[in-house]
Amino acid sequence: TQLLEQSPQFLSIQEGENLTVYCNSSSVFSSLQWYRQEPGEGPVLLVTVVTGGEVKKLKRLTFQFGDARKDSSLHITAAQPGDTGLYLCAGASTSGSRLTFGEGTQLTVNP
Amino acid sequence: DAGVTQSPTHLIKTRGQQVTLRCSPKSGHDTVSWYQQALGQGPQFIFQYYEEEERQRGNFPDRFSGHQFPNYSSELNVNALLLGDSALYLCASSLAVGGYQETQYFGPGTRLLVL
Numbered sequence: 766t767q768l769l770e771q772s773p774q775f776l777s778i779q780e781g782e783n784l785t786v787y788c789n790s791s792s793v794f795s796s797l798q799w800y801r802q803e804p805g806e807g808p809v810l811l812v813t814v815v816t817g818g819e820v821k822k823l824k825r826l827t828f829q830f831g832d833a834r835k836d837s838s839l840h841i842t843a844a845q846p847g848d849t850g851l852y853l854c855a856g857a858s859t860s861g862s863r864l865t866f867g868e869g870t871q872l873t874v875n876p
Numbered sequence: 877d878a879g880v881t882q883s884p885t886h887l888i889k890t891r892g893q894q895v896t897l898r899c900s901p902k903s904g905h906d907t908v909s910w911y912q913q914a915l916g917q918g919p920q921f922i923f924q925y926y927e928e929e930e931r932q933r934g935n936f937p938d939r940f941s942g943h944q945f946p947n948y949s950s951e952l953n954v955n956a957l958l959l960g961d962s963a964l965y966l967c968a969s970s971l972a973v974g975g976y977q978e979t980q981y982f983g984p985g986t987r988l989l990v991l
Contacts, residue, residue, distance in 0.1 A: 771918075798979065807880075807966050807982035808919070853918055862932045862977050863909065864968075866918030 767792040769856055771867030779875050781843050786852055786870045789836045794856035797830055797837045798864070802851040844874045878903050880969050880983035888989045889957050897952040897986045901969030907931075907977055908950035910942060911966040913985070919966055925950050926972055954988075962990045 769790045778784055788797070796815045800808035812821050814830035814837060821828045825848075827840040837854055851871050855864040881900045889895050901908050907926045911919035921934035925944035944950045948969075954961055964987050968980035 769918075800982070805964075805985075805987065807984045810979060810981060813979050855918075857977075862924055863921045863934065864911075864919075864980060865921070866911075868918045869916075 767794070767856060767858070767865045769854060769865050769867040771854055771870055773870060774868060775871050775873075777873040777875065778844055780845055782874075784841050784844055784872070786839045786854075786872075787836070788838065788854035788867050790856060790865075791835065792856070792865075793834050794865075795834075795859045796857045797834070798855045798857065799828055799837070799839055800853040800855060802853060802869075808853055841872075844872075846874045846876050848872060848874050880967055880981055882965075882967050882983040882986050884986060885984070886987045886989075888991065890991050891957055891959060893957050893990075894953065894955045895957060895988060897954075897965050897967075897988070898949065899952070899967030899969075899983060900949045901967075902981050905969035905971050905981075906948050907970045907972050908944060908948065909968045909970070909980060910950070910952045911968065912936070913964040913966055915963070922952070924977075957990045959990050962988060964988075 798813045799811045802808040812828045817832045817834045819830045825842045851869045853869045854867045909924040910922040913919040923933040928944045939955045941953045964985040966985045967983045970977045970980045
């Protein structure tokens with residue numbers, strides 16, 4: 766059974782601070798996706814990383830896939846209140862058929 | 877370009893009842909996956925439908941069943957509802973390319989409350 770451990774579970778910071786969320790597993794994934802979810806809504810895809818060591822930037826968000834494709838991180842620079850939400854990492858199996866999700870990181874950015 | 881849609885948005889049932897949830901995939905997608913998300917947790921994979929057949933199944937009992945129609949839309953049925961079935965049920969669609977499922981896109985979910 767593939768498992769993804771996400772940390773921290775909760776994060777409350779002030780506007781302008783930087784933060785990093787980690788996603789770790791003992792399993793290899795063919796790709797890893799990061800989603801952001803608002804209360805009562807479905808997860809919205811932020812990025813997909815496929816290649817070991819890959820780094821992708823989306824404005825103030827930087828995503829990295831580990832060399833062994835077992836772990837990933839999300840770094841947010843100069844967080845804003847609009848970044849508040851539940852951040853989920855999800856690993857795809859070799860066929861991409863099923864996603865294994867982490868427990869999520871609930872981020873609150875205070876003005 | 878219509879995204880993934882789900883109905884109903886909210887549903888209240890009592891223990892022992894049966895429920896049917898519906899999902900229409902994103903235009904151009906042929907595969908539908910269902911996930912259960914309990915409060916405060918990440919989504920858990922229930923099953924996936926492709927070419928009108930269940931292709932993969934997660935660790936859910938037989939009370940959970942599904943169907944995919946020729947137009948790629950899908951239904952999730954849950955029988956003999958338990959209090960623990962209360963959750964947000966998410967549908968995700970994707971496109972199968974060369975035996976590989978590309979990125980999954982999620983609908984807004986159906987919030988089920990079992991009393």
